[in-house]
Structures are given as C-alpha cells and as structure tokens.
Amino acid sequence: MSRTQQITAWLHTFAPAPTHTRPTEWLRAAVGAGTAVLLSGWLCSVMFDPQTARHLVGPIGASAVLLFAVSSGALAQPWSIIGSYLVATLVALCITHLFGYTLLSASVALSLSLIVMCMARCLHPPGGALTLCVVFANPKLTAMGAQALLPVVVSGGTLLACALIYNNLTRVRYPRHHAATPATSVHHTNDLTPQSRVGINSEDLDQALEELGEFVDVTRDDLEAIIRSTEKHALRRSMGDIRAAQVMSRDVIWAQPQTTAQEGLRMLLLYHLKALPILDEKQQLIGIVSMVDLVEPSLHSTKTHRWAGLRKRNAVLLGDIMSSPVSCVNSQAHAVELIPLLSDRGLHCLPVIEQGKMIGVITQTDLIAALHRDLLSHLN
Template sequence: MIGTGWRHAASLLPQRVLGPLGWLRGSLGAGLAIAVAGLATAALLGSEGSRLPWLVAPLGASAVLVFAVPASPLAQPRSVVIGNLLSATIGLTLGMLLGDPLIAASLAVGLAIAAMSLARCLHPPGGACALLCALGAAGPEGWNLVHLGPIAANVLTLAAAGWVYNNATGHRWPHVIVPAAPPPPAEERPVHTREDIAATLADWDEVLDIDIDDLDAFFRAVNERVAERGKVR
C-alpha cells in the first residue's frame, strides 16, 4: 500500500527527481538511514558512547549503494552486512597483531577484498572498513575487537532501514531478478541467448555492476518490444 502511494506521488514529479532511481528518493533514504543508524547505535552504547564511535565513515558509502543503486549485486544485504563486518574484523585483527599502521592497512585492504570475493559478499565500503579499523587498531586510538559492536550496530541498522525504505518506495530489496521470458520457437528466436551474454562478458574480461540474469531479462524485454513494434507496422 505504501509502495503504491509512493509511486503515485512519484508520477506527479519529473522522472529525474523521483523516477525509477531519482536523486530525491536516494538522498532522503540515505539521510534517514544514517540518522537512524547513529541514534540506534548511540542508544545501544549508552555510557560507552563517549569512547566508542557511534557512526563510522564507511557507512556513508554503503548508504550510497543501498539507496542509490539497490539492484546492484554490491548493494545486497549479504554484501552490506557480511562484507563490512568481515573486513572490519580483518582490519582490527591485523592492526592489533602488526602494530604498524601502514603495513596493517595495506594488508587489511588486500585481504578484505580477497575474503569478500571468496565469501561472495564483495562490497566496496568494506575496503574502507578494513582500512579504518587497521589504522584505528595500529594507531594511538588503540581500537580492538570491542569496536566491532558499534560497527555491527551501524551496518545492521542501515540494512534494516534499506529493507523498509526500498520496499516501501517500490524497489524490492534484496533485489529480485525479473525472470526472462521463455525463448520463442527456433524460427523466431531473438538475436541473443544467455550464453551469448556470458561469452561476451568473458571476451570483455570486465566485471559489470549488474547480474547476468538481469541483463538477459532486459535484452529479452527489448526484443519483445521490438517485435511488438514490428507487428504494429
């Protein structure tokens, strides 16, 4: 019901303001989520709030992904929560063990990328989390694993806010891939198959910020639109 009301309101304004992913929608969501995360974490920390951070900087980058590009594989809840916490743990651990900020930070970012990739939770702000925690643990601040508490509160609250806000504003989150239409008979087969997309991506040797099944569904929808236009003619 809320999503329907939002879509009606969005239809009354220019697309670039509230359209599919207009700047106002993402800006409001991110701002609200950061405020909620800060308040929730400060409340949880209580008297410890004077010595532990109630907001960490990488949360801002996570908010950009969650609210501005919620369909991105890098912006899904698994990536936001596990990616950030895994990276923070690596950064804190290396900072405490090595004691040298430069070495700890360098290794932490590299290992965080490797760990997130292997765990299938790659999240760019995770690199910032690893860097921040390594510097905090190896520097005079003396960060330790206790600092995982506020970081966890931050990312969990952000994820919860993202789930509520994105779904309420018409963007299912976690993102659900629209099933591709079944291929027509061979004599009317579209100009591409899913295998063609995979082969082309392999030839490019690049990582695009979109799921291959989303690409397949998109191209099939384009093919259907072109076919419908041909019928009208």
C-alpha cells in the same frame, strides 16, 4: 583515426555519462539515505558511544549511497554489505594485531580484504573504507578487540534494515532476486519456451559475462531484463504499428455460465475453437473454458462434488469449471505484447477488452497471420 581524433575520443571518456533516472528518484534516494544514516548512527551511539558511531559513519554513508541510489547493483545487495563488513573488520583486526596500526598495515589490510570479499562474493566498496577505519580506530574501538565487530554489525544491520523497509515501501524492489532457472514449456517438457529458443538466451549471457571477466555492477537478473527489454523495443520498432484491434477476430463465439459442458463442447467442435469465453448477463467477461477443461477426467461441478467421465457432462455448467480471472489485452496492445502471451504462456484465446466489454479475441492463428503479413511487407 588520426592522433587528434584519438586524443579527443579519450578526453570524451572523462565526460559524465547520461543519466536515465528522474529527479524524483534522486529525492527518494536522498531522503532514504539520510534517514538511514541518522538512525544507524543514533543506535550505535546509544548502544556504545558517540565517538565510535562517528568513527564508523564514513563507510556507513558510502553504503547508504549504494543501498538507496543504486540498489539494483550487485554491490548493493544484502550479502554484499553483511559479508564485506564482517570481512573488513576481521581482516583489519588480524592485521593490526600482527603489524600494529600503521599506514603499511592499512594497505595490506585493504588488499587482503578485497581478495577475501571477492572470494566470498560480497564485494562492497565501503568495506574497503571500513577496513581503514578499523585500522586507524579510536582508542575505545581499539580496546574492544574482537568485540569491535558489535558496533560494526549494529551500524551495518540498522542501515540494511532501513534499506529493506524504505526501498520496498517506495516501490523499489530490494533485494534483487538471484537469476531464476530458465522458463520451461507450459507442456511440462524439457523444451525451453518458444521465445527462449531463438535470439539471446541465458547460456549466451553467462558466456558473455565469463568472457568479459571484469566486475559488472549490475545483477545478472537486471542485465538479462535490460537485454530482453531492448530486444522487445527493437522488435516493436521493426514491426511497425500492428495493434490488437487490427489482428483480432470480431465475430466472437461465446457462452454463458449457465451453459452446460455438453453444449460448450459442441460449440468448440462446431466452430473449431480451442477456448470459449464466458460472459455474464451484462456482457462482461467473467471466465474462459478450454477443451482441456471439458475433457479432463476429474472436473468438479462444485467445490466438494467430483464428477468423472464424459457421461455426466450435462450435469456440469461452464460457470463451475471455467478459469478466472482471464488474461486480456486492450485494443491498442502492440503485437510485441501479444507474442509472449500466445507463445510462452500457451494461451489459445486472448480476449480484447475495451471499456469493460469484450470486443474481440486474438488466437494464435490470428497472430501468425498478422506476423506473416508484416514479414511479406518487409520483403516487398
């Protein structure tokens, strides 16, 4: 790369990055942030005084941008705002007590606050602004001493409460959950789910984050979700247009709720099936029965009456033991959507529904055959 190209590439780093959010999301965040700052400032003014509220409005406004506009970020989670506000205030009070209210005190307090926030895992940029606000506090806030925590807690707590209520009411999940434990096998063994055994797994992600060693303003859960979604879209592109309608079996064997368990077992064995859809008199899918349901030793004919052993199977109807509701897909579902249902969730039979009617079923065998054909087409 020539010197000119290097300079051009460097200048391009100053250009704004593309945004993937919609204007409606901008409006949602703007309304929430403005309302939260208004309520937070008003409550602080009522409980303390307007001058103190105005003195704290800077970091409160910065926090509002994070909590409402980028609420999925690691820097915008509840502990980040609570912990950072406490750390910033306490550090600033300690430094000013020792060194007074000077620019040097502000610099030292900011540096120390940053270190403590990192140690406490509550990094929150407005916490740095709050440190400076406390160092250069107005006389009333300064005179409060350690009680200066009270207006900070009230303002920050009100802002956080607004974010918790408003974000969830507007269908933005907040706070983000911590990383979940890896999904385990439906067979209750120590094996990971089939899709977790290949490609990128949680350990790979942890190692990559550790190697990066820098601040990443996204929660680990969201980062993993982005990676999984990217893999899914890449797989969808590479697999072509394999839809449920092409994969499904159309000549479906099914039973009614009034069918006895004995007859249901006979049908499963006769047709070499692992699951039997249950349809009502209007041909609507209302449940499904698997081989496990029929041979489990503690089946129930009613909610209060237990029957045991295979000898009483004639007394039990499939409607009493079927599983409901049933996981279904429509005829246009892509193969990428079918894979986790028939692998990770361990379903043996996936009904295909169109306009309320079952038009076919997809088994693990059907999906494997379709994937095999797709693989051969790529080899050719």
